[in-house]
Amino acid sequence: xxxxxxxxxxxxxxMGQEVTLRCKPISGHDYLFWYRQxxxxxxxxxxxxxxxxxIDDSGMPEDRFSAKMPNASFSxxxxxxxxxxxxxxYFCASSLRRTNQPQxxxxxxxxxxx
Amino acid sequence: xxxxxxxxxxxxxxxxxxxxxxxxxxxxxxDYFIWYKQESGKGPQFIIDIRSNMDKRQGQRVTVLLNxxxxxxxxxxxxxxxxxxxxYFCAEGEGGSxxxxxxxxxSLIVHP
Numbered sequence: 018x019x020x021x022x023x024x025x026x027x028x029x030x031x032m033g034q035e036v037t038l039r040c041k042p043i044s045g046h047d048y049l050f051w052y053r054q055x056x057x058x059x060x061x062x063x064x065x066x067x068x069x070x071x072i073d074d075s076g077m078p079e080d081r082f083s084a085k086m087p088n089a090s091f092s093x094x095x096x097x098x099x100x101x102x103x104x105x106x107y108f109c110a111s112s113l114r115r116t117n118q119p120q121x122x123x124x125x126x127x128x129x130x131x
Numbered sequence: 132x133x134x135x136x137x138x139x140x141x142x143x144x145x146x147x148x149x150x151x152x153x154x155x156x157x158x159x160x161x162d163y164f165i166w167y168k169q170e171s172g173k174g175p176q177f178i179i180d181i182r183s184n185m186d187k188r189q190g191q192r193v194t195v196l197l198n199x200x201x202x203x204x205x206x207x208x209x210x211x212x213x214x215x216x217x218x219y220f221c222a223e224g225e226g227g228s229x230x231x232x233x234x235x236x237x238s239l240i241v242h243p
Contacts, residue, residue, distance in 0.1 A: 060233045117163040122174030
């Protein structure tokens with residue numbers, strides 16, 4: 018079975034540029050999560066969707082961050098403009114709607130803002 | 132791995148030994164708990180879960196113990212192998228719609 022697929026795996030860009038991270042969740046999963054992982058703060062939940070609808074975006078650090086889920090099989094996390102402090106590994110995860118199910122993570126996008 | 136926090140608690144064991152990784156959780160209302168394994172350059176991978184109506188659950192070479200009285204969770208790995216070297220996270224959730232809270236993680240190093 019295909020797992021959660023993220024692209025790109027690595028992204029290096031200059032500050033001020035727009036960055037778009039992409040995620041394809043596992044087919045049939047109703048929840049989609051975006052996380053950021055850094056040395057200082059560990060794994061942080063940024064936003065999650067249920068049935069393509071954003072439910073909680075309180076973890077999104079600033080207005081420079083936005084996320085969309087136009088359909089059940091695709092989501093994007095966009096940073097515009099990017100800053101060096103946005104450098105991190107960004108993970109997407111998905112899970113089933115049923116009660117108490119584990120999340121399945123992609124292998125992440127390693128983002129470096131120069 | 133470089134994607135996880137510096138100054139993580141670290142457990143070093145010899146190959147073949149049993150490992151015990153501990154986790155203290157904070158929310159007494161949490162009723163679902165999960166252990167994840169994260170290898171360098173990869174995302175967290177589900178290992179085993181347990182619900183609050185149980186105090187022990189076993190998988191292949193792994194056992195999770197839950198002590199709700201002291202809000203403590205542990206992961207036991209039998210006959211630890213070099214491939215078990217990774218960062219291990221516990222996560223807790225409550226209320227059915229599972230939006231977990233992740234711990235900081237423990238780095239397990241297995242020496243051949």
